Amino acid sequence: MSTPLPLPDLPEPAHPEVESMLSRKFGKEIANYFSGSPLNRVSFLRPDHTFLSAALNHPSATFLLFKNLEPLIESPTALGYVKYEDVKPILGDDPFATSEEDLVKEYNSHKYFPLVIFLGLDERKEGFVYKEHYKGQPYFAVDVTPKESVTEAAEKLVKELEGRGLTFSKGRMNLSMPAQEAAIYAEARHLLDWNLRNPFCATCGHATLSINGGFKRSCPPSDIAKTLLSQDPSRPPCATRTGISNISFPRTDPTVIMAVVSSDGQKLLLGRQKRWPPYWYSTLAGFLEPAESVEEAVRREVWEESGIHLGRVVIHSTQPWPYPANLMIGAIGQAVPGGEEVHLGHDAELEDAKWFSLDEVREALRVGTSGLGEGPGPEYKEGGLRVPPKTAIANQLMSAVVNGFVGGSANL
Ligand SMILES: [Zn+2]
Incomplete structure (x- = not known):
């Protein structure tokens, strides 16, 4: 048995100081560990590649890295964060340079894109501003597991990070982080895990593509890799492409x-x-x-x-x-x-x-x-x-x- 680390405080519920009719009737809200993220997810901006690209390229942009779903940490009570320049050898110049529509159109199943998830804006920190209203330090999560075309670059990065005293946390559960960090980690882990478990379309079985800052997967109608064998890049019809449900969403199991x-x-x-x-x-x-x-x-x-x-x-x-x-x-x-x-x-x-x-x-x-x-x-x-x-x-x-x-x- 290991010696337990001191337990972190639980997150504060929203507006704990406000007396309201609801709190008088039902008591104070309880916030549990893994909730209480300081990030504003601005989910409606995820389809906007200009926003994602600007956020990614802002000097304050912060990246939480995962290797085989293990988060980069400084210590059991602190996540390890890096800058864009650190992950550039893996992500390339700008993974959000192309619009979602074009990404789907130009889809090539032989091309490996490391997963990058847009987690949100930390409004406690000034710097990045988009369309006046949306402000804060942008947070991303990146899968740096050495595989496919990034194997070498990822192995090099992992070594470099370990040289800085950072490690990828082996423990299955990370219950020693301060509450707000734990919530950021939970969002990142949940999304990476879902993407990694769903490389293929549940309806037609063909490979899918992560879009929307990592919050959706699309089953593209064509695949350039197919032109290696024939003239026609189109894939067989898939029911997920008709109507508005031409995408799959992350699952949460109640x-x-x-x-x-x-x-x-x-x-x-x-x-x-x-x-x-x-x-x-x-x-x-x-x-x-x-x-x-x-x-x-x-x-x-x-x-x-x-x-x-x-x-x-x-x-x-x-x-x-x-x-x-x-x-x-x-x-x-x-x-x-x-x-x-x-x-x-x-x-x-x-x-x-x-x-x-x-x-x-x-x-x-x-x-x-x-x-x-x-x-x-x-x-x-x-x-x-x-x-x-x-x-x-x-x-x-x-x-x-x-x-x-x-x-x-x-x-x-
Ligand atoms: Zn499909």
């Missing part, structure tokens, strides 16, 4: 995660998987299925995994989770009287699920929190309940329950 409260409000249901450390329990969770409301998914998952029947379900807060593409929808659900007997037989996912008193959970939140591969805090006594750290939404849900539903769930 997941429900829920604190389950007993009908008398005095106990909390937690479960554990076999591979988790001893005494480590968490809230139940599962995927939202097609044509299911969030409330129904919560009730179904809880019944399938624990046999408990839930009544009222309220949504507490949500958390982006870029491993690889989840949105965790955090909820609190209350068992119906008589529906509280634990039965693990339906779905063999959990090794155990049981009711804990709120005092026991409160104590675990104080002394027994840790990531899965880490040891608990110094005050923890062997045999006591252990739970996830505050960077996990599960911790926020448990905290809300033991604190009398403060934090968005006052009307449970």
